[in-house]
Amino acid sequence: PEKKIIQLQHGAHRLGRRNDADMARWRAYGLGQFIHWGLYSIPAGEWNGKMYNGAAEWIRTWKEVSPQAYDSLIYRFNPTKFNPDSWAAVAKQMGVKYVTITTKHHDGFCLWPSKFTDFTVANSPYKKDIIGPLVKAYDKQGIDVILYFSVMDWHNPDWRYDIKTRDDSIAFNRFKQFTRNQLLELLTQYPSAKGLWFDGTWDKSWVKQAAFADSLETEMRKLHPGLIIGSRFRADEYGKRHFDSNGNLMGDYEQGWERKIPEKITDVHGNDWDCVMTIPENQWGYAKTWQGHIKTADELLEMLAKCVSLDGNFVLNFGPKPDGTLRAEELSLAKAIGDWMTVNKEAIYNGEYAGFIKQDWGYFIKSTASNKIYMLVFNIPVSGVLRVATPSHMAIRKAYGLDNAASNYTSEEIGSSTYFIHPNQQITPKKPFVIVLETGEEA
Ligand code: FHN
Structure with a gap:
């Protein structure tokens, strides 16, 4: 059944977010x-x-x-x-x-x-x-x-x-x-x-x-x-x-x-x-x-x-x-x-909801400034490998640590829209850390 809308004089004066x-x-x-x-x-x-x-x-x-x-x-x-x-x-x-x-x-x-x-x-x-x-x-x-x-x-x-x-x-x-x-x-x-x-x-x-x-x-x-x-x-x-x-x-x-x-x-x-x-x-x-x-x-x-x-x-x-x-x-x-x-x-x-399914290792954030996806990692699984499921038609092009070299992670496509991000060497971080994903259209 359709919800009845009540006429309000002092309710919300705008629907949705402000755009200024x-x-x-x-x-x-x-x-x-x-x-x-x-x-x-x-x-x-x-x-x-x-x-x-x-x-x-x-x-x-x-x-x-x-x-x-x-x-x-x-x-x-x-x-x-x-x-x-x-x-x-x-x-x-x-x-x-x-x-x-x-x-x-x-x-x-x-x-x-x-x-x-x-x-x-x-x-x-x-x-x-x-x-x-x-x-x-x-x-x-x-x-x-x-x-x-x-x-x-x-x-x-x-x-x-x-x-x-x-x-x-x-x-x-x-x-x-x-x-x-x-x-x-x-x-x-x-x-x-x-x-x-x-x-x-x-x-x-x-x-x-x-x-x-x-x-x-x-x-x-x-x-x-x-x-x-x-x-x-x-x-x-x-x-x-x-x-x-x-x-x-x-x-x-x-x-x-x-x-x-x-x-x-x-x-x-x-x-x-x-x-x-x-x-x-x-x-x-x-x-x-x-x-x-x-x-x-x-x-x-x-x-x-x-x-x-x-x-x-x-x-x-x-x-x-x-x-x-x-x-x-x-x-x-x-x-x-x-x-x-x-x-x-x-x-x-400039971070916002990235549209990715949440994973147990932490949080995805998308930057509105760069369009990059950030993985904020708080819990590393025993395997050391971080799973990512991308929204449809999105492919991972590159994965790298925010704190240093661009080559310290490898992304492996393991199935449709599903990836494993492998650290290139064993990591034992003392602090939460961030991996940057650059993405593109799926081929
Ligand atoms: O009662 C206050 C409290 O002391 C504090 O200022 C917080 C801050 O959000 N606000 C009230 C409780 O909602």
Whole structure:
């Protein structure tokens, strides 16, 4: 039976991917960095000697913490060692093409001197803007900046989780204007930012604002042509988020892949998407101690490869310390990823789904820049031989390692559209590695 299409005023306004230069640039990034920084970096998961089990940036909601005491952390925010150029240099060496930075997380503390609240860096001992210098430093390195913004704001007395009374509605109307003011302020003050990464948009209060959010989105896009906004910003008039009541993606890319990665290309429905990932299980802001499993550089590289092979970007989170420096574990992972990227970046940038059947040794990525196919190898079978099944009518002409000589692999056609890639000598790699395939039409 044919699916009935619901007439929507505030659903998706475009079907399929965006087709413009700004979005093409976003699509080609491959690797990004996320930064969660704010007052929560000061307690860092510990309050009055007790450890909080949740994510450090959520500590304000813990029963052990009084909101007033938390908000007073503003008087202790003084990152005297903050050096935006050194953060940007770390990101550059790591090979990231874009950074998403928290301008305001759920606690409402603004890292820029917003005119619309007192709860900003301007009233901390540090006094200075954080966002402006960061944008400048990353821009200088050629790394695009996306501004993270939480709509949910625990500090603002007008914030509501739901709207049940007339008073709620009056307060929330003020809150909507406040949100609009802050967003227009951010876009005006930091015009080189390429997009907005929304969060804290799941509560009923906001989900009910389909018309307001839709018109605000239109206004922001008009003010900032090319602006990139994901699927977390607004709901349709039936309260559907990410995908509207007809199942169409709202916004420019799917923002639902948080700490998880799709398994197959059909999971992403032809949409653009990014995956945001933490190094421990679930800590975004700085936490003094990391519990549980801490991801290794090789695991993170595999996640990166998997995301790009399925048409997504992979964004790794950093939670800087309250003094403005980056934690040692993050610096060493950034370095290890960067060293790998130095050799293998052409397999990641401009990478997209290659259309090959996935094999157990790793991931195929096709470069839109060169049309080459990259095999990102993470697991070598005991035989040492890597199997490739090509899409129909495609033949392998040449196979070679990305890191050195062109002659170190031989491709053998073993059957119709099926090949074995043989290393010419035994390989015992210490790191994931990349084989380049040059292909052509089958004879
Ligand atoms: O609650 C937040 C969380 O603290 C963090 O900011 C992540 C990042 O994607 N977003 C929210 C949960 O979806």
